Amino acid sequence: MSDNQxxxxxxxxxxxxxxKPYTEEFDVDYRPGLNVVAALMEIQxxxxxxxxxxxxPVVWECNCLEKVCGACMMVINGKARQACCALIDxxxxxxxxxxxxxxxVVRDLMVDRSVMFESLKxxxxxxxxxxxxxxxxxxxxxxxxxxxAYEISHCMTCGCCLEACPNVGPQxxxxxxxxxxxxxxxxxxxxxxxDAPKRLEALMQxxxxxxxxxxxxxxxxxxxxxxxxxxxxxxxxxxxxxxxRNIFNx
Amino acid sequence: MNTAFYLRRLHSLAGLVCLGAVLFEHIFTNSxxxxxxxxxxxxxxxxxxxxxxxxxxxxxxxxGVPLLFHGIxxxxxxxxxxxxxxxxxxxxxxxxxxxxxxxWFLVFFLIWHIGYLRIFEKGxxxxxxxxxxxxxxxxxxxxxxxxxxxGMFAAIFHFCNGITTxxxxxxxxxxxxxxxxxxxxxxxxxxxxxxxxLAFMSSYFLMV
Numbered sequence: 506m507s508d509n510q511x512x513x514x515x516x517x518x519x520x521x522x523x524x525k526p527y528t529e530e531f532d533v534d535y536r537p538g539l540n541v542v543a544a545l546m547e548i549q550x551x552x553x554x555x556x557x558x559x560x561x562p563v564v565w566e567c568n569c570l571e572k573v574c575g576a577c578m579m580v581i582n583g584k585a586r587q588a589c590c591a592l593i594d595x596x597x598x599x600x601x602x603x604x605x606x607x608x609x610v611v612r613d614l615m616v617d618r619s620v621m622f623e624s625l626k627x628x629x630x631x632x633x634x635x636x637x638x639x640x641x642x643x644x645x646x647x648x649x650x651x652x653x654a655y656e657i658s659h660c661m662t663c664g665c666c667l668e669a670c671p672n673v674g675p676q677x678x679x680x681x682x683x684x685x686x687x688x689x690x691x692x693x694x695x696x697x698x699x700d701a702p703k704r705l706e707a708l709m710q711x712x713x714x715x716x717x718x719x720x721x722x723x724x725x726x727x728x729x730x731x732x733x734x735x736x737x738x739x740x741x742x743x744x745x746x747x748x749x750r751n752i753f754n755x
Numbered sequence: 756m757n758t759a760f761y762l763r764r765l766h767s768l769a770g771l772v773c774l775g776a777v778l779f780e781h782i783f784t785n786s787x788x789x790x791x792x793x794x795x796x797x798x799x800x801x802x803x804x805x806x807x808x809x810x811x812x813x814x815x816x817x818x819g820v821p822l823l824f825h826g827i828x829x830x831x832x833x834x835x836x837x838x839x840x841x842x843x844x845x846x847x848x849x850x851x852x853x854x855x856x857x858x859w860f861l862v863f864f865l866i867w868h869i870g871y872l873r874i875f876e877k878g879x880x881x882x883x884x885x886x887x888x889x890x891x892x893x894x895x896x897x898x899x900x901x902x903x904x905x906g907m908f909a910a911i912f913h914f915c916n917g918i919t920t921x922x923x924x925x926x927x928x929x930x931x932x933x934x935x936x937x938x939x940x941x942x943x944x945x946x947x948x949x950x951x952x953l954a955f956m957s958s959y960f961l962m963v
Contacts, residue, residue: 583842669843671851677835709757715764718836719920720851722843724931734923735930742926748760 510535513555513599514544516563518613526610530555530599531563541588541602542567542577545614565614572728575663579614580605585668587728588614605668621662624684628707632697644695657690657736659729666723666733672716679716682723686736692743705740705747714740764924766828770914771921773821778914782907782948788955791962792886799884822865829858847938850916857909864906893959900956907952915945 511532519526532555533544545565552562567577570589577588580603582596593600608616646654660683667673667681688704691697708714714737723733787798805813838852876882893900918941922928928937 669839671836671839671848674837676837679835706757709760711759713759715760716835717924718832718851718854719847719923720843721847722839722845725843725845725848732931734934738923738926738929738934740926741924742929744760745764745926748757748764751757 512539512544512593514548515599515601516548516614517601517603518563519604519610520561520612522609522611529560529563535593537594539593541579541581541591541593541596541600542570544593544600545588545602563614564612573661575661578605578618578663578665578668579603580668585665585726587663587665590728605664607668607670607674608664616664618662618664621664621667621681621684624680625662625687627680627710628684628688628691628704629700630684630687630691632691632694633700634696646695647693650693653736654690654693656731657686657693660687660690660731661729663728665726665728669722669726671720671722672718677716678712680712682717682733682737685714685717685740686731686733689736689740689743701743702747702750705744708740709744709748714744717741762828763832766825766832767921767924769821769825770829770917773817774825775914775917777818777822778910782911782951786951786955788886788889789958792890795886795889826862826865830862833858850919850938854913854916854920857913860909861906861913864902864909868903868906890959893956900959904952904956907956908949911945911948911952915941915948918944 512535514531514533515528516531517526517528531548531553533539533547542565545563545567549562552560554560565577565579565588567589568574569576572587572590575587578585579588580601581588581591582601585605588602602614604610604614604616606616608618608620611617662683664681664683666683670679670681672679673681685708688708692701692704717737719734721734723737724731724735727733784798784802785795787795802810833855836851836855838855840849840852872884876888877884882888893903919928919934919938922937923934928934
C-alpha cells in the first residue's frame with residue numbers, strides 16, 4: 506500500500522431528528538489497521554468534504570472501542586454492525602455509512618436506542634432481590650445452564666438485530682430479538698426464575714414474541730454471536746407451556 | 756387476555772391444518788386429470804358422495820372460515836413487515852419475504868378462483884365442475900392456465916415454508932440443525948408438489 510492512498514467515505518447525514526437526510530463524501534488517509542471509528546475521528550479532526558468544503562464534524566457515538574459496549578452500531582455498506590471492529594481492509598470501497606433508521610435519528614450517525622431500554626422494562630429484564638426474604642446465601646447458578654446464561658449476557662443492546670429484523674420498525678410494535686431473548690436469560694437465573702411466568706406473560710402481549718416472523722436475520726448479524734433464534738424457539742416453547750398452564754389454571 | 760398470542764397461534768394452526776388439508780385435497784383430486792376425463796370426473800363424483808349439507812358445512816367451517824381468518828389476519832401480519840432481502844440476502848430472509856409476497860398474490864388469486872369457479876359457476880350458474888369444463892377453461896385461455904399454475908406454486912411454497920416456520924413458532928425445532936433439516940425436507944416437498952402440479956396442468960394441453 507502506498508502512503509498517500511485515500512479511503513473514500515460516503516456518509517448519510519442528518520442535522521436534526523426532523524430534517525432531511527443528505528450525503529457527504531470524505532477522504533481519509535489509509536493506514537494499516539484503520540477501522541471505521543478511527544476514520545470518523547480523522548474526519549472529526551478535519552471535517553472537509555472531497556469538494557473541499559468545510560462542514561460540521563460528523564456526529565456518531567462510540568465508547569469502549571472493543572465491541573463490548575454496543576454504542577457505535579451503524580449501517581456500514583448496508584449491514585448493521587459495530588463501527589469499532591469494522592476494519593477498512595475488509596470493507597468494499599467506497600464505504601457507505603448510514604444511521605440505523607429502525608431507531609429515531611438524533612443527528613448524523615447517532616440514533617436514540619432508548620426504545621430497547623423500555624422493552625427491557627416490559628419483559629422485566631432484572632432479578633428481583635428486594636424483599637423480606639433472606640438473601641444472604643445466594644443460590645448457585647445451575648452449572649448446566651450457566652454457559653447459555655453467560656452467552657446471552659454478552660448482549661450489549663447495540664440494536665444490530667433490531668435494524669436487521671424486517672418486523673421491527675415504525676410499521677410494527679415488535680420489541681425485537683435482543684429484549685425478547687433477555688427474558689430467557691433472567692428466566693434461567695436461580696432467583697429470576699420465580700418471575701418467569703411474568704416475563705412469559707409479557708412476551709405473549711402485542712409486540713412480544715408472537716411478532717417474530719422467523720426471518721432469522723438477527724442471528725446472522727449479532728456481533729456477539731448469540732444464538733438468538735435458538736433461544737427464540739425455546740421461548741416459543743415456554744410461552745406455549747405458559748398458555749396451557751393459563752388455560753388449565755395450573 | 757393475551758389476545759395477540761392466541762390469534763397468532765390460531766393463524767398458524769388454521770394455515771397448517773385446515774388450509775394444508777385443502778391444498779392436499781386439491782392436488783390429489785386434480786392430479787386425477789393425469790388419468791384423463793374419466794378419472795377426474797370419477798374423483799369429482801366421489802366427492803359428491805358426501806351429503807350436500809355436510810359438504811356445505813365442511814366448505815364453510817373447514818375452508819371458508821379458516822381461510823378468511825388466515826387471510827385477514829395474515830394481511831395484518833404482512834403489513835407488520837418491512838421486507839429487506841435486498842439488504843440482508845440470507846436464505847431464510849428470502850423465504851420470509853417470499854412467504855409474504857406469495858400471500859399477497861394468493862389473496863387476489865383466491866378471490867378470483869373461489870369467486871369464479873365456486874361462487875359464480877357452481878353456485879350461481881349451477882355448472883357441473885368437470886374435466887371438460889376445466890380443459891376448456893385452461894386450453895381456451897393459456898393466460899388463465901398460467902395464472903392457475905402460479906397460484907398453485909404460490910400456495911405450495913407458502914404451505915411448505917409454513918411447515919418450517921410452524922416448527923419454529925411452536926418450539927418443535929429449536930436448534931439450527933433441526934431447523935435446517937425441516938426446511939430442506941419441506942422444500943423437497945415443495946419441489947415435488949410443484950412438479951405434480953405442472954404434470955396435471957400440462958395434461959390438459961397434451962390430451963386435447
